[in-house]
Amino acid sequence: MANLSEKLRDMQPGVDAYITPDRIARYLTAIADTPAPSTAATAMRAPVLQDLLRSDGALKDGQLVLDSNFRNTASTVLIAGDQSLPKPLWYFAHMDTISYLTRPFDGRRFPLVPFCYHLTINGTRQAQAYRYDLLNERYFVVDDGWIESELGNAFFRPKDQSTRLRPGDRVVPVTPCLPQEDGYWTGHFDNAGGVSALAVAAPLLAEAGVNALFAFPDEEEGPTGSGNQVMGRGGSRIIDQLPPPDLAIIADMQQAGMTLNTEEMTSEPQNSVRIGEGAVLSEFSSLARGAVTPPSLYALARHLIDLLPGLGTKVQESNNIYTSRSDDISVMLKTPNILLLGFPGINRHFDLASPQAALSDIVDLSKALVYAAMLQPVIRCLNDRGGHV
Structure with a gap:
């Protein structure tokens, strides 16, 4: 603890030199502009990553190794440091996006089954339908079109009225990843922002010799339901292969401002987190139906974020009005030592319009993820001395 501030200052020049807005923008644009329906995300996004x-x-140099089918789980991981497992430090950011399964043509359009929390109550969103080409081993666009949402029911209307979707096709909403006049960005950021932040942080930690596992599950989005293990099944498949770590950090997009409760589909009060004011630390997710950070670990995390403004990195603390659960619902079955570090945004599931976030917040998140690695040795030391974090 006494050396933590000094260690962070020693890391700052390398962190600031590598984690730049230009690099984050390059990763974010490439990943966000690549559709990634659940259970197909690894095939579509892992090559981009x-x-x-x-x-x-x-x-x-072998300090960082990418495995696009970790232990046959169909999910991607990066292994930093020596290539042995297990790792004392885990990072998670799901690679998939919201997507929809198809039902038979009703004479006008295709009714959809959400493979996600469908939050577009009414309105039209641009979309694409994808199909897997077995002969060429790739996904291709069957047709462009629109997702039409009416009273919570979703439909796909193709541009070509002769297009016929079939079982196995996937429909995904799409929007270009671009900066806007107000300085914010639009794009499919849930969870391209988290993946980008982790991917840019990973080489720095590998170079520093930090032993860590960076996990990019193929299925965090998933069918609606009240049980914790209904969604996040990609993460469950990964952690099933590994013993518990000292610390797990989950990175995801968190709704800023007025939001919808994704569990109850009801209006929520104002969240404290704001776009453009840094990454986000939350104590618990989904009103405690997801992970809850132990008080001792949360105190340690708070100590860390109090030090970060001096390093030019902003992390805001959530007021816990509502933080969405994510891969934490899988990881909490292995360890309670979970930190929820994300970035703020609005319309993450195309609720009222295209998703929006600030590039600067994702830069801050990536830097915070690097600095947070310094907590793992503190946790190990305290536990070895008979303490508990």
């Missing part, structure tokens, strides 16, 4: 890391030279 690999190309980004290779272009930065992050995979050349």
Whole structure:
């Protein structure tokens, strides 16, 4: 604890030099503009992630290794440090996006089954329908079109009225990842923002010799339901292969301002987190139906974020009006030592319009993820001395 501030200051020059807005924007744009329906996300996004890391030279020396089908779980991981397992430090950011399954044509359009929390109550969103080509081993666009939502029911209307979808096709909402005049960005950021933040942080931690597992589950979004294990099944498949870590950090997009309760579909009061004011630390998710950070660990995390403004990194503390559960619902079955570090945004599931976030917040998140790695040795030390974090 006494050396933590000094260690963070020693890390700052390298963190600031590598985690830049330009690099985050490059990763964010490439990942957000690649559709990634649940259970197909690894096939569609893992090659993009690999190309980004290779272009930065992050995979050349073996300190960071990408496995796009970790232990046959159909999810991607990055292994930093020595290549042995287990790892004392986990990072999670789901790679998939909201998507929809198809039902038979009703004469006008295709009724959809949400493979996600469908939050577009009324309105139209641009979308694409994807199909897997077995012969060429790739996904391709069957047709562009629109998701039409009426009273919570979703439909796909293709541009070509002769298009016929079939079982196995996936429909995803799409929107270009672009900066706007107000300085914010639009794009499909849930959870391209978290994936980008982790991917940019990983090479720095690998170079520093930090032993960590960076997990990008293929299925965090998923069918609606009240049980914790209904969603987040990709993460469950990963953690089933591993013993508990000292610390797990979950990165995801968190709703800023007025929001909808994704569990109850009711209006929520104003969240304290604001776009453009930094990454977000939350104590618990889904009104305690998700992970709850133990008080001792939360006190340690608070100590960390109090030090970060001096390093030019902003992290705001959530007022816990509502924080969405994410891969924490899987990881909490292995360890209670979970930190929820995310970034603020609005309309993460195309609620009222296209999703919106600030690039600067994702930069702050990536930096905070690097600095948070310094908590793991503190936790290990306290536990070895008979304490408990």
